[in-house]
Amino acid sequence: MLAVNFIRPLLTGVLLTATTILFAVAMGDFPFTTSENKKALAWEDLPKDPLELGLKGYWELHRLKLIRPGAPLTLIDLSKPSNEERLYVIDPVQKKVLLSSIVAHGSNSGLRYAETVSNQNNSLQSSAGFFVTKQTYEGKNGYSLRLQGLQKGINDLAYDRAIVVHGARYVDPDWAKQTGWVGRSQGCPAVPVGVHKELIDLIKEKTCLFIYHPSYPPDALSLIKGARP
Numbered sequence: 001m002l003a004v005n006f007i008r009p010l011l012t013g014v015l016l017t018a019t020t021i022l023f024a025v026a027m028g029d030f031p032f033t034t035s036e037n038k039k040a041l042a043w044e045d046l047p048k049d050p051l052e053l054g055l056k057g058y059w060e061l062h063r064l065k066l067i068r069p070g071a072p073l074t075l076i077d078l079s080k081p082s083n084e085e086r087l088y089v090i091d092p093v094q095k096k097v098l099l100s101s102i103v104a105h106g107s108n109s110g111l112r113y114a115e116t117v118s119n120q121n122n123s124l125q126s127s128a129g130f131f132v133t134k135q136t137y138e139g140k141n142g143y144s145l146r147l148q149g150l151q152k153g154i155n156d157l158a159y160d161r162a163i164v165v166h167g168a169r170y171v172d173p174d175w176a177k178q179t180g181w182v183g184r185s186q187g188c189p190a191v192p193v194g195v196h197k198e199l200i201d202l203i204k205e206k207t208c209l210f211i212y213h214p215s216y217p218p219d220a221l222s223l224i225k226g227a228r229p
Contacts, residue, residue, distance in 0.1 A: 041100050050075050050210070054212070055092060061132070067206050067207055071206060072089050072092075072207055076088075076209070076210070079214050082102065082181045083102065083112070083176035083181050084102065085101055088100050089203060101199065102176055103171070103190065104184055104190040105126040105184060109125045109126045114126050118187075119149075119155055119156065120157070127149060128154060128155065128211045129216065129220065130150045130208065130210050130224050133147060133165075134148055135205065141164075143197055144164045145165040145203070161187060165203075165209075166191075167191060168185065169193055171183060
């Protein structure tokens with residue numbers, strides 16, 4: 001009887017606490033951070049240099065009709081550490097940020113930062129530059145999106161290297177907060193599993209993806225002229 005008298009108020013307290021938390025979450029007062037309630041990124045918050053270069057390339061691809069009308073632009077800023085959001089899907093016309101996420105870089109590019117990039121097979125490094133998104137497929141990493149690099153000597157081997165957008169459990173926001181970095185890929189821009197389907201459906205089939213790296217030469221924009229994915 002003593003045990004019952006002890007456990008009953010304990011269970012009552014647990015249930016009351018759980019009810020309080022659920023009510024607070026419903027009212028938006030509990031400090032959970034999710035893709036639904038996190039603060040939307042403003043256009044002014046986007047990294048200046050990647051945005052400027054990305055927009056120049058985007059409009060060149062638009063002029064060449066290599067991307068579909070109204071396509072979004074995806075920016076990946078590899079000057080930032082991997083524990084920070086550095087992938088942005090934007091609407092260049094409305095100047096809106098449609099989606100943002102953390103994203104992995106290649107294992108041989110560096111740990112927290114992508115210190116180097118490469119266009120070489122078996123380098124296990126990320127590639128920089130302009131890409132056109134292609135078709136989706138189901139592969140070893142599940143729902144994935146093929147990418148075609150447009151710049152000779154910079155990323156034109158990306159398709160043969162199987163550099164694709166896919167989800168990965170090693171790209172974990174909680175791990176990123178604890179350690180200051182996320183798991184690394186074989187060169188692919190991998191994103192959290194909870195984000196990848198929404199991202200891929202948003203940018204698939206003839207949209208522009210630009211991966212910025214501090215080593216990327218601004219005059220390399222000329223390499224996309226006349227490009228054919």
